[in-house]
Amino acid sequence: MTLRYVQGLALVCALLGFSVFFYKQAVLGLPLTEDASRSAWTIEASLRFEARPGPIKAALRVPALTPGFATLSENSVAGGYGYDIGYEDGGRRAQWAVRRASGEQRLYYRVVVYGDPSIEEADTTPPFPDPPNLTEPERTAALELVEEVRQQSADAASLVSALLRRVNDPTPDENVALLFEGRRGGTRRMSMLIDLLAYARVPARSVRGLLLKDEQRNAPIATYLEIHDGVEWLFFDPSSGSQGLPDNFFAWSRGLETLATVQGGSGLELNFAVRRSQLDSLDVATNRAEQRGSLLMTFSLFSLPIQTQAVYSVLLMIPIGALVMVLLRNFVGVQTFGTFMPVLIALAFRETDLLAGVILFTLLTGLGLAIRFLLERLRLLLVPRLTAVLIIVVLLMLSISVIAHQLGLETGLSVALFPMVIIAMTIERMSVIWEERGAQDAMKAGAGSLLVAALAYLVMGIDALEYLFFTFPELLLVILAFVLLCGRYSGYRLSELRRFGVLSRKDS
Amino acid sequence: MLWGHKLKDSGVIGLNERNANYITALNSRRLYPRVDNKRLTKSLAAAAGMAVPELYAVAESQGDVRGLPETLAQHKSFVVKPASGSGGDGILVIDGRYGGNYRLINGELMPESALLHHTSNIVSGQFSLTGQPDIALIEYRVQFDSVFDEISYRGVPDIRIIVYRGYPVMAMVRLPTRQSDGKANLHQGAVGAGVDLATGLTMSASSGNLRVRDHPDTLTPIAGHQVPHWGRILDIAATGYEVSGLGYLGVDIVIDKDLGPLMLEMNARPGLNIQIANDAGLKPRFAVIDAVLKDGAADNEPEARARASVELMQPFSPR
Numbered sequence A: 001m002t003l004r005y006v007q008g009l010a011l012v013c014a015l016l017g018f019s020v021f022f023y024k025q026a027v028l029g030l031p032l033t034e035d036a037s038r039s040a041w042t043i044e045a046s047l048r049f050e051a052r053p054g055p056i057k058a059a060l061r062v063p064a065l066t067p068g069f070a071t072l073s074e075n076s077v078a079g080g081y082g083y084d085i086g087y088e089d090g091g092r093r094a095q096w097a098v099r100r101a102s103g104e105q106r107l108y109y110r111v112v113v114y115g116d117p118s119i120e121e122a123d124t125t126p127p128f129p130d131p132p133n134l135t136e137p138e139r140t141a142a143l144e145l146v147e148e149v150r151q152q153s154a155d156a157a158s159l160v161s162a163l164l165r166r167v168n169d170p171t172p173d174e175n176v177a178l179l180f181e182g183r184r185g186g187t188r189r190m191s192m193l194i195d196l197l198a199y200a201r202v203p204a205r206s207v208r209g210l211l212l213k214d215e216q217r218n219a220p221i222a223t224y225l226e227i228h229d230g231v232e233w234l235f236f237d238p239s240s241g242s243q244g245l246p247d248n249f250f251a252w253s254r255g256l257e258t259l260a261t262v263q264g265g266s267g268l269e270l271n272f273a274v275r276r277s278q279l280d281s282l283d284v285a286t287n288r289a290e291q292r293g294s295l296l297m298t299f300s301l302f303s304l305p306i307q308t309q310a311v312y313s314v315l316l317m318i319p320i321g322a323l324v325m326v327l328l329r330n331f332v333g334v335q336t337f338g339t340f341m342p343v344l345i346a347l348a349f350r351e352t353d354l355l356a357g358v359i360l361f362t363l364l365t366g367l368g369l370a371i372r373f374l375l376e377r378l379r380l381l382l383v384p385r386l387t388a389v390l391i392i393v394v395l396l397m398l399s400i401s402v403i404a405h406q407l408g409l410e411t412g413l414s415v416a417l418f419p420m421v422i423i424a425m426t427i428e429r430m431s432v433i434w435e436e437r438g439a440q441d442a443m444k445a446g447a448g449s450l451l452v453a454a455l456a457y458l459v460m461g462i463d464a465l466e467y468l469f470f471t472f473p474e475l476l477l478v479i480l481a482f483v484l485l486c487g488r489y490s491g492y493r494l495s496e497l498r499r500f501g502v503l504s505r506k507d508s
Numbered sequence B: 001m002l003w004g005h006k007l008k009d010s011g012v013i014g015l016n017e018r019n020a021n022y023i024t025a026l027n028s029r030r031l032y033p034r035v036d037n038k039r040l041t042k043s044l045a046a047a048a049g050m051a052v053p054e055l056y057a058v059a060e061s062q063g064d065v066r067g068l069p070e071t072l073a074q075h076k077s078f079v080v081k082p083a084s085g086s087g088g089d090g091i092l093v094i095d096g097r098y099g100g101n102y103r104l105i106n107g108e109l110m111p112e113s114a115l116l117h118h119t120s121n122i123v124s125g126q127f128s129l130t131g132q133p134d135i136a137l138i139e140y141r142v143q144f145d146s147v148f149d150e151i152s153y154r155g156v157p158d159i160r161i162i163v164y165r166g167y168p169v170m171a172m173v174r175l176p177t178r179q180s181d182g183k184a185n186l187h188q189g190a191v192g193a194g195v196d197l198a199t200g201l202t203m204s205a206s207s208g209n210l211r212v213r214d215h216p217d218t219l220t221p222i223a224g225h226q227v228p229h230w231g232r233i234l235d236i237a238a239t240g241y242e243v244s245g246l247g248y249l250g251v252d253i254v255i256d257k258d259l260g261p262l263m264l265e266m267n268a269r270p271g272l273n274i275q276i277a278n279d280a281g282l283k284p285r286f287a288v289i290d291a292v293l294k295d296g297a298a299d300n301e302p303e304a305r306a307r308a309s310v311e312l313m314q315p316f317s318p319r
């Protein structure tokens, strides 16, 4: 009956823990291990110009649709300027304004992005473009060229390829020569390409962006032709005619308009700098959770101040230490003092490191125990006796520290970090067991406590675990479920196999 | 069950199983004071007609301690013990007087002032583990029967019986050794000898986790000694259930030369070494009792249960 109940409860806890864990891991993408970090790029656009008298308004096209990349953060550094981001057709625009300024002005727009293949061109299907208004004789040439190209192609993609092949031909035919006279590069050439495709009823636009590389102080802008084949957007390199985008192409903006403009300033220079950094995947996940409006991350430990986080990352390991304790006590049958004493000792070891901790601890308890037996003769009552032991422990700690320092042993100083109450309690319990059940039992329990403490310390010190439980505290529910089940474990302890050994060798 | 299939086959109960399946299920915490407070145990036991060492006096306060000498004057020998002590702590066994002093069983002499001081320490809680103020009991000193002299070293053997849901199911005699310093504590090296529940004859024996044949000090074979008054002992044990209400109970009984078996104390968490002493696991015996109780044939009278047990445990007899 109760067993069923416990099992049910454990199942609920485990399911709850695992499902939150799974959601955070698989859906929000929280990494399982700490170093699962990816590259992030910080792209900084800087506008530089001379201020003229009067109000200044500057604008910069900024990224909106960025296939293959997700934005982590964007911000602007521009002292004294009002800053805001607005939408206009074809993209987003950052705007700065100030009533007056003088001298050289620098405005920065910074965006941090990371590769995320799940982000695709999520754009609406554009309407068929209206035929452009070209004047004769260009209009006739354009129509002829488009008609020829159409003959040679099967669909939008092959049409664009064929067109680009014709346009890029080193010995162009006369239609191409006429149309692209004086438009060998840049915006006007792109504009003509878009016009030609409009005659072919293929929606097209220009996309400008950056090829993200490790460290670029002056990153060049690359321009691609983007066409819609009725299903999706396709990219073409207008000068080579090849289809597709290179890896790490970050689409900055669409359209043919200039990227940056300024009113009330002169000599505008636009410069892009790119820097690669290690991306903490946690930031990505947190960001993603925010985008999805998930409250899980808002209420996560990461929202706490850094200092509090540090406390919690230790606190969260205590249940793990206690779990080690449960396993060793109930499954192996190691004898210890008190229930949580070894876990507390393990916590103390964190301050000293294991070897020094064990030595100091043994030293302190040994000395304390000796003195406790002297006190025993005085036949004191429990509370004053404990207090006396506590005072002596403090005195011992003091002298160990001083002596170790004189000897030049710095670890001796860390003895001060040992929680003296824990030591005093250990001494007291040990001496009680010593008297009631003899020295052997006391030693056994003492060694057992130290063993459990050392193991708990080692397990609690596994960084990966610490990270795991800090990131996914809900896993504690799984531990809880396991401990609940342990609470109903009625099998033998390993030590009992030896204890009752004579009974199992019987062949009946 | 992770390991120990062989052990399981012999029906041995481990600590986990004892705690998880028996103590939590059968022993309500509410009832613990009945066995942990020796004064309460004694009065409940007396009310149930169970034979216990007579209580001479009780010291509940320091004032009571000062009035003690008058009571003590009426008794040649007596025992002073803390009501909530354990492990024999704080127990003084006085077996006579020599001059103005009290004589302890080991021959040591103790002036009255020291005895009173000890008693006042008991009252102020020196021997209770929690440090709570306690009560000192002055009771009849048991004159131990000499039946076990051959197989014990000094000290006082006592009989431990496990009572499951009111039915005695397993028994052993704890025999002091030189190693146990005359104490009947298995932990400290006393020998535990299984007793055939049906006949009261000693059987196999164990020391620590090992099987032994002879007493380590007297070198006499342990098996084959008859525990006297066996029927009454079983009655007392069965009555322990009425007195304590505990479904899984250990009853400690000593045998007085003149008064016969007397219940000394009861235990809500009896140890498991009795299984080693008996060379048998407890579980099959519990199963027999569970089966009987399921048929609704529960006996309300302790004596009836004691007799039923003798029958029910027959299959587990060595012959």
Ligand SMILES: Nc1ncnc2c1ncn2[C@@H]1O[C@H](COP(=O)(O)OP(=O)(O)O)[C@@H](O)[C@H]1O
Pocket (backbone or CB within 6 Å): B053, B079, B081, B085, B086, B087, B088, B089, B091, B093, B139, B140, B141, B142, B156, B158, B184, B252, B264, B265
């Ligand atoms: N009335 C008594 N007469 C003689 N010896 C006693 C008496 N009471 C206790 N003792 C001795 O003290 C030991 C421990 O007593 P017990 O009542 O079992 O207390 P504890 O709970 O401390 O074990 C017994 O095994 C016995 O040797």
Ligand SMILES: [Mg+2]
Pocket (backbone or CB within 6 Å): B087, B088, B252, B265
């Ligand atoms: Mg006892």
